[in-house]
Amino acid sequence: MNFGPRGALPSSRESDVMVDSDVQGVQVKENIKFTPSLSEQRHKFVLDFVRKHKPQKVADLGCANCKLLWRLKYHESIEVLAGLDIDENILTRNIYRLHTGAGDYLDPRERPLTITLYHGSVVEKDPCLLGFDLITCIELIEHLEAKELAQFPEAIFGFLSPTTVIISTPNSEFNPLFSGKTVFRHPDHKFEWDRTQFQSWALDAARHYGYSVEFTGLGEPPPGAEAVGFCTQIGVFVKNIPNTDESLHSEKTTECTHTKVGTVIYPSLKEEKYLRKAVSNEVFSYILKMKRDLLESLKMKNDSDGCDEPEYVQPECDEFKNDPTEETPKPFCIENVFYVPLERLFSFPKIKHLCGDRETLKMLIADEVTLSSDGSSVMINIVDEEDCDLNDNDGDDYDLDH
Ligand code: SAH
Numbered sequence: 001m002n003f004g005p006r007g008a009l010p011s012s013r014e015s016d017v018m019v020d021s022d023v024q025g026v027q028v029k030e031n032i033k034f035t036p037s038l039s040e041q042r043h044k045f046v047l048d049f050v051r052k053h054k055p056q057k058v059a060d061l062g063c064a065n066c067k068l069l070w071r072l073k074y075h076e077s078i079e080v081l082a083g084l085d086i087d088e089n090i091l092t093r094n095i096y097r098l099h100t101g102a103g104d105y106l107d108p109r110e111r112p113l114t115i116t117l118y119h120g121s122v123v124e125k126d127p128c129l130l131g132f133d134l135i136t137c138i139e140l141i142e143h144l145e146a147k148e149l150a151q152f153p154e155a156i157f158g159f160l161s162p163t164t165v166i167i168s169t170p171n172s173e174f175n176p177l178f179s180g181k182t183v184f185r186h187p188d189h190k191f192e193w194d195r196t197q198f199q200s201w202a203l204d205a206a207r208h209y210g211y212s213v214e215f216t217g218l219g220e221p222p223p224g225a226e227a228v229g230f231c232t233q234i235g236v237f238v239k240n241i242p243n244t245d246e247s248l249h250s251e252k253t254t255e256c257t258h259t260k261v262g263t264v265i266y267p268s269l270k271e272e273k274y275l276r277k278a279v280s281n282e283v284f285s286y287i288l289k290m291k292r293d294l295l296e297s298l299k300m301k302n303d304s305d306g307c308d309e310p311e312y313v314q315p316e317c318d319e320f321k322n323d324p325t326e327e328t329p330k331p332f333c334i335e336n337v338f339y340v341p342l343e344r345l346f347s348f349p350k351i352k353h354l355c356g357d358r359e360t361l362k363m364l365i366a367d368e369v370t371l372s373s374d375g376s377s378v379m380i381n382i383v384d385e386e387d388c389d390l391n392d393n394d395g396d397d398y399d400l401d402h
Pocket of ligand 1: 039042063068087090121122123138140143144146
């Protein structure tokens with residue numbers, strides 16, 4: 001079955017009587033509002049899909065104000081994000097949403113992320129969007145002219161051929177539930193399909209290009225009007241035979257037609273300079289904490305002059321419930337220098353996770369800290385920074401028990 005975009009539409013006269021109409025016996029007088037908004041629900045649908053399937057390369061076609069891209073950038077699995085829209089102005093006005101901020105440098109992502117915005121049409125075959133795991137077309141197809149809609153399946157499923165595609169579009173059966181007198185939900189819509197129209201079009205495309213498609217939707221109708229279906233209809237397409245490197249690049253050497261509006265590259269721990277910084281920050285924060293505890297115990301000793309040596313009291317916090325450092329050499333003090341064994345630092349889960357092995361830890365912090373002559377401990381001078389005279393302790397060396 002092949003539906004032209006306009007051929008199957010309700011006429012404007014039909015839509016004129018949409019207001020307060022009787023839908024399956026239910027009088028709907030108030031305008032329907034969704035909470036959260038339908039737009040947010042659609043984005044959440046994509047985000048849930050991403051959380052579940054963990055794609056690395058995601059493109060949002062018809063990305064408009066880039067809000068979905070902005071939400072997607074927080075997903076660790078994604079390393080490449082692309083947005084495409086035919087409206088260049090909307091891209092240049094909204095690219096700021098995707099720019100990096102101080103937080104991205106203070107707490108860099110584990111994996112790299114590059115976001116690129118392209119200006120162009122979804123029906124142009126541009127190799128820059130080849131090899132994606134997921135392509136989303138959220139409320140896009142109903143903006144396409146008949147000619148573009150006819151080219152769309154070949155451009156997306158045939159040429160770009162991503163592993164998965166999510167397409168959402170209004171379900172016109174729901175429209176009589178809205179009050180208002182417009183033909184379509186948005187003035188730029190060229191058509192709005194009922195479920196049979198959308199599903200026939202989607203099944204045709206899926207069959208032709210080797211995809212399976214499942215249908216769902218968002219925005220429940222009010223009680224009594226269930227038969228109209230969801231307000232937004234969604235097709236989730238999955239490629240039957242997954243792409244291989246070969247299939248991705250064979251016979252697809254067409255020229256680039258999209259123009260790049262901008263590229264944003266995020267800092268990530270895959271880059272050594274950011275990893276070095278992140279590890280050093282962790283190391284310093286642990287060392288300073290240990291040093292504070294040491295000074296606290298020395299102060300207690302001085303205050304209780306003549307009493308037994310101060311006993312180090314383990315701080316009461318979650319971090320020490322299952323103390324990862326228990327089996328490792330303790331920090332110690334010789335004269336005014338505080339030594340923290342690398343082995344102890346390495347036992348902290350975050351440091352272990354960032355470095356992978358002790359040698360890498362040593363290499364990454366080498367420029368930021370002073371290591372003991374045998375390279376086994378980080379050394380830090382105590383009295384330079386703290387108002388404390390260790391000589392009061394009769395030259396005793398102190399162990400810290402954490
Ligand atoms: N996806 C967005 C909103 C989509 S509105 C969201 O989830 O909120 C439809 C968008 O598609 C508009 O920004 C419009 O400029 C864009 N568009 C329309 N025709 C297009 C085409 N042929 N190629 C690319 N984008 C197109």
